[in-house]
Amino acid sequence: MSILLVTGGAGFIGANFVHHVLASTDDTVIVLDKLTYAGNRASLADCPANRYEFVQGDICDRELVDQLVARADTVVHFAAESHNDNSLLDPEPFVTTNVLGTFALLEAVRKHDKRYHHVSTDEVYGDLALDDPGRFCETTTYAPSSPYSATKAASDHLVRAWARSFGVRATISNCSNNYGPRQHVEKFIPRQITNIIDGVRPKLYGRGHNVRDWIHVDDHNSAVLRILQAGRLGETYLIGADSEQDNRSVVEMLLTLMDQPADAYDLVPDRPGHDLRYAIDATKLRTELGWRPSYVDLEAGLAATIDWYRANEAWWRPQKAAAEARYAAQGK
Numbered sequence: 247m248s249i250l251l252v253t254g255g256a257g258f259i260g261a262n263f264v265h266h267v268l269a270s271t272d273d274t275v276i277v278l279d280k281l282t283y284a285g286n287r288a289s290l291a292d293c294p295a296n297r298y299e300f301v302q303g304d305i306c307d308r309e310l311v312d313q314l315v316a317r318a319d320t321v322v323h324f325a326a327e328s329h330n331d332n333s334l335l336d337p338e339p340f341v342t343t344n345v346l347g348t349f350a351l352l353e354a355v356r357k358h359d360k361r362y363h364h365v366s367t368d369e370v371y372g373d374l375a376l377d378d379p380g381r382f383c384e385t386t387t388y389a390p391s392s393p394y395s396a397t398k399a400a401s402d403h404l405v406r407a408w409a410r411s412f413g414v415r416a417t418i419s420n421c422s423n424n425y426g427p428r429q430h431v432e433k434f435i436p437r438q439i440t441n442i443i444d445g446v447r448p449k450l451y452g453r454g455h456n457v458r459d460w461i462h463v464d465d466h467n468s469a470v471l472r473i474l475q476a477g478r479l480g481e482t483y484l485i486g487a488d489s490e491q492d493n494r495s496v497v498e499m500l501l502t503l504m505d506q507p508a509d510a511y512d513l514v515p516d517r518p519g520h521d522l523r524y525a526i527d528a529t530k531l532r533t534e535l536g537w538r539p540s541y542v543d544l545e546a547g548l549a550a551t552i553d554w555y556r557a558n559e560a561w562w563r564p565q566k567a568a569a570e571a572r573y574a575a576q577g578k
């Protein structure tokens with residue numbers, strides 16, 4: 247049994263990770279989360295009190311981080327400002343949380359000699375042409391496009407430097423786009439599902455031809471757990487489930503699954519600097535660590551996600567009006 251400090255555990259992926267750990271190991275979890283607009287305590291309801299503790303706080307608070315890291319065996323770092331559109335409106339919290347927050351954690355794990363896993367994104371590699379036969383792999387050159395992805399890239403570089411120069415026992419994972427339960431309604435898939443529930447037409451940026459490589463959040467988290475168990479220190483692992491789709495096809499699938507005409511969507515102004523395509527080659531994770539995704543059928547995963555949002559309106563309804571007001575102010 248070990249003690250995991252999970253930062254950002256009230257967010258989408260972090261909360262699903264906490265549930266995954268509590269269900270599949272005998273580990274104890276301490277969550278450190280600032281509860282920004284993206285954090286939701288309701289996502290951690292039902293966690294057993296004898297194996298779970300919640301601390302509301304900022305990863306940039308060096309003293310608090312030092313105390314919590316000292317109590318843990320392993321730190322799994324999910325906390326971040328995570329939404330590209332927000333980073334275009336106001337980059338500052340992205341620099342603060344994603345860069346300085348990671349710095350605070352690294353200094354604490356260095357001091358207390360703790361195992362550290364850094365959760366990052368495929369967006370650090372920039373984007374690919376639609377017809378590029380290549381996919382991102384662990385040796386792809388960093389070329390981030392947005393303030394969000396640039397700050398995630400900066401945090402990855404800090405981790406690599408702390409591992410090499412100070413011997414911090416770290417691993418990094420860079421994952422593609424996640425979907426599943428408990429995702430904030432500002433993100434593409436839950437925004438469209440909750441719009442359709444509300445009788446509002448889905449909104450596609452530009453022409454809807456941008457491609458994302460979708461993975462169910464439980465598959466992302468099973469990969470993170472596998473890296474914690476067997477990953478080689480100092481290494482980076484890309485996580486992806488071979489599920490590229492353009493945005494238009496995803497919206498058409500959602501509309502069809504929700505008994506609406508497949509063309510009942512609107513095109514809205516594009517995101518500035520919008521990355522065209524992401525695609526992950528997860529061969530290293532599959533061959534070295536034997537990981538496999540459980541969700542191999544995107545349509546079935548989306549159907550289960552629709553069911554979750556239909557059954558959990560009380561979870562998402564309080565976020566919806568504010569998220570849509572932010573989009574409306576940008577003509578989206």
Ligand code: NAD
Nearest residue numbers: 254256257258259280281282284285304305325326328424
């Ligand atoms: P999210 O926005 O849903 O959750 C982020 C969580 O971090 C929230 O609970 C928020 O309250 C917390 N937080 C923010 N700033 C904090 C601070 N200063 N101190 C403490 N807590 C703070 O994000 P997510 O989609 O769950 O992403 C989690 C991680 O996974 C991020 O590091 C992100 O870069 C990475 N990632 C996300 C995806 C994806 O598709 N969503 C894909 C690959 C990697």
Ligand code: DAU
Nearest residue numbers: 328329330367368369422423432433434449450451456493
């Ligand atoms: O690739 C991993 C990244 O995936 C993570 O690092 C980020 O944290 C996560 O937010 C996600 O970034 P994206 O920018 O790809 O995700 P988002 O859900 O914002 O948008 C997905 C695609 O859908 C993107 O091409 C933009 C488009 N989109 C988005 C919204 C919200 C629309 O067409 N309409 C919309 O209303």
